[in-house]
Amino acid sequence: xxxxxxxxxxxxxxxxxxxxxxxxxxxxxxxxxxxxxxxxxxxxxxxxxxxxxxxxxxxxxxxxxxxxxxxxxxxxxxxxxxxxxxxxxxxxxxxxxxxxxxxxxxxxxxxxxxxxxxxxxxxxxxxxxxxxxxxxxxxxxxxxxxxxxxxxxxxxxxxxxxx
Numbered sequence: 104x105x106x107x108x109x110x111x112x113x114x115x116x117x118x119x120x121x122x123x124x125x126x127x128x129x130x131x132x133x134x135x136x137x138x139x140x141x142x143x144x145x146x147x148x149x150x151x152x153x154x155x156x157x158x159x160x161x162x163x164x165x166x167x168x169x170x171x172x173x174x175x176x177x178x179x180x181x182x183x184x185x186x187x188x189x190x191x192x193x194x195x196x197x198x199x200x201x202x203x204x205x206x207x208x209x210x211x212x213x214x215x216x217x218x219x220x221x222x223x224x225x226x227x228x229x230x231x232x233x234x235x236x237x238x239x240x241x242x243x244x245x246x247x248x249x250x251x252x253x254x255x256x257x258x259x260x261x262x263x264x265x266x
Contacts, residue, residue, distance in 0.1 A: 161249035182212030
């Protein structure tokens with residue numbers, strides 16, 4: 104009888120080891136399954152919240168040439184961007200609170216153009232930009248840039264209604 108118990112424990116140990124080894128090999132990082140660039144459409148009470156998308160920041164065009172100004176109420180218009188927006192955000196309804204937050208390994212900047220104007224931000228959360236507030240329905244163009252010209256870094260943009 105003791106041999107049977109030992110055999111079952113060894114068998115269970117091998118099973119646990121096999122699962123422990125196989126799991127990390129099959130695990131996928133969240134960034135790898137997120138869509139890159141593109142359009143997003145958000146309705147009230149959207150799901151999942153936060154909505155996330157990834158891209159590459161940076162470019163050669165200075166912020167002032169896109170934003171048309173050096174500063175907005177949400178922050179300075181700094182950095183360098185691609186000529187075309189990285190994302191287009193379509194809001195079907197008015198949002199009394201919506202947050203756009205960029206996370207990057209380096210110094211990212213952001214410009215948003217929409218029906219209620221142009222908004223810029225740099226370094227709201229460390230070296231990452233964030234724009235928070237009331238948003239009108241309509242189409243918004245989003246540019247994610249890098250502080251330094253022709254420097255490109257991966258980023259994740261998160262859009263949430265949660266304060």
